[in-house]
Amino acid sequence: MDELFINRIIAGVMRFKYKDKVYLIKNPDRYHKYIAEEIYQEALVDARVEGLYTDLEINDMLIEQGIWNDEKEEKLKALNKEIEELKINLFQNFYKEKESAAIRKVLAIAKTDKSLLTIEKYSYTYLSVSGYASTAKIKYLIGSSLFHENNTHVFNEITFWKNRSDLLDEAVVFYNQSKLDDNKLRHLAKTDLWRSYWSARKSESSMFGIPSVDLDDERRSLISWSQLYDNIAEHPECPPDDLINDDDALDGWMINQKREREQKKNQNSIDSSLTDKVKNSSEIFIVAHSQKERDRIESMNSPEVKAIKRSREKIIQEKGEVSDLDFSDVRRDIQMKKNSMWEENMGVYENFEKASKINKEDELKLNEKHLLLSKEKLKKVANTKMRTTFIGSLSAIEKFFSELWEYDYQDGEEVSKRKRVWKEKWEQCRAEILNNGNNQLRAVDAEIDQYSVSWDGYTRNFSKGGQSWVRLITRGLLR
Numbered sequence: 338m339d340e341l342f343i344n345r346i347i348a349g350v351m352r353f354k355y356k357d358k359v360y361l362i363k364n365p366d367r368y369h370k371y372i373a374e375e376i377y378q379e380a381l382v383d384a385r386v387e388g389l390y391t392d393l394e395i396n397d398m399l400i401e402q403g404i405w406n407d408e409k410e411e412k413l414k415a416l417n418k419e420i421e422e423l424k425i426n427l428f429q430n431f432y433k434e435k436e437s438a439a440i441r442k443v444l445a446i447a448k449t450d451k452s453l454l455t456i457e458k459y460s461y462t463y464l465s466v467s468g469y470a471s472t473a474k475i476k477y478l479i480g481s482s483l484f485h486e487n488n489t490h491v492f493n494e495i496t497f498w499k500n501r502s503d504l505l506d507e508a509v510v511f512y513n514q515s516k517l518d519d520n521k522l523r524h525l526a527k528t529d530l531w532r533s534y535w536s537a538r539k540s541e542s543s544m545f546g547i548p549s550v551d552l553d554d555e556r557r558s559l560i561s562w563s564q565l566y567d568n569i570a571e572h573p574e575c576p577p578d579d580l581i582n583d584d585d586a587l588d589g590w591m592i593n594q595k596r597e598r599e600q601k602k603n604q605n606s607i608d609s610s611l612t613d614k615v616k617n618s619s620e621i622f623i624v625a626h627s628q629k630e631r632d633r634i635e636s637m638n639s640p641e642v643k644a645i646k647r648s649r650e651k652i653i654q655e656k657g658e659v660s661d662l663d664f665s666d667v668r669r670d671i672q673m674k675k676n677s678m679w680e681e682n683m684g685v686y687e688n689f690e691k692a693s694k695i696n697k698e699d700e701l702k703l704n705e706k707h708l709l710l711s712k713e714k715l716k717k718v719a720n721t722k723m724r725t726t727f728i729g730s731l732s733a734i735e736k737f738f739s740e741l742w743e744y745d746y747q748d749g750e751e752v753s754k755r756k757r758v759w760k761e762k763w764e765q766c767r768a769e770i771l772n773n774g775n776n777q778l779r780a781v782d783a784e785i786d787q788y789s790v791s792w793d794g795y796t797r798n799f800s801k802g803g804q805s806w807v808r809l810i811t812r813g814l815l816r
Contacts, residue, residue, distance in 0.1 A: 361484040364553040369481045380470035416451040428589030526562035712790040
């Protein structure tokens, strides 16, 4: 079939059979395209005079009849964003068989939902003023381009498109059903047959031997896709062939590339208006005067920063009033600085015997530093072991029960629905376990802060209020 479609596009003709007779639908010339636009504008006026619904009135009617509502409108918008995110996820997990299969499953559902909602939203557009005018335009274009096999026009009347004609109606239906969509044209642009024609175009003045303004929609679209694939092949980060041949994954790659370009462009734009002092700040607040500006500013944040923002917003909603130390990312940064300080001073422990011979003043300073680093090291070890405990528990639950919520391409619709419910429950459970675990980690840190801790490589001494509390054997803990 690929060869049939390619040769039909090259020929610029569709063969149409009606009542055992063959007709040709050719590409309309410039003059008839111009007349078609005049007919469209005249039909708009006629439709308004006849009292047909405007697009807005059609939408109001759908709402009144309960066919459409704001919830469906928001869902349709959300699906467009969701499909973009799923395509990016597919690109990022392309070589992970299990993850990519699950993403493809969800992506297929999202595409189907979008298609059904789109059909529902525009199901009565043909009754509107614009629908009436579009019908008149397409009837004229097809009728003026309809020929007998001997290349003579089928319709010669000036106003043929206004008259009732079963032949013309069938020709319009055939044309609409035969036009190739973008998915098929993308596929054709990658076939060996087309690529051979495309590669040989440089020896000609044009691809189809006609000016670009005379190209029909299919030819123009096929050329656009071919140029796009050429540009991708020349890209310094060109993806591998198997990813290029996967339309959804390639869409994800292109969306990701576009976002990175826009982020860099917006960042450069903002940086040029900031002083060096502000530019080097860890956080910069920029006032947005519209939703569009807000989205542009938000796009400059990396995925990691966006995650931090979501985490902070959640904590603020839960507590109402917070301090810097309530934010996990702030505490993490402080911990990293403490760890860095510990690593820089590890030599203190390796030369402890030599340090004991220094003068009394330096010995007191060294001892204070030793106690501080000992306490921070104990916190780090305790945190690691506790975190391993509750995160290990989560991992064990996922290992033995993940089949309850993981998508499988063989799942039926009912099974997929049940798995989505289990997925939501698991995410809630996981969040609660992590929150409880993190709360206990903070409690342990606060408890350790009440004690003096000294590490000697073999024992730890804890004391509170000057009295000995407990002695723990820690042989080899820091080795």
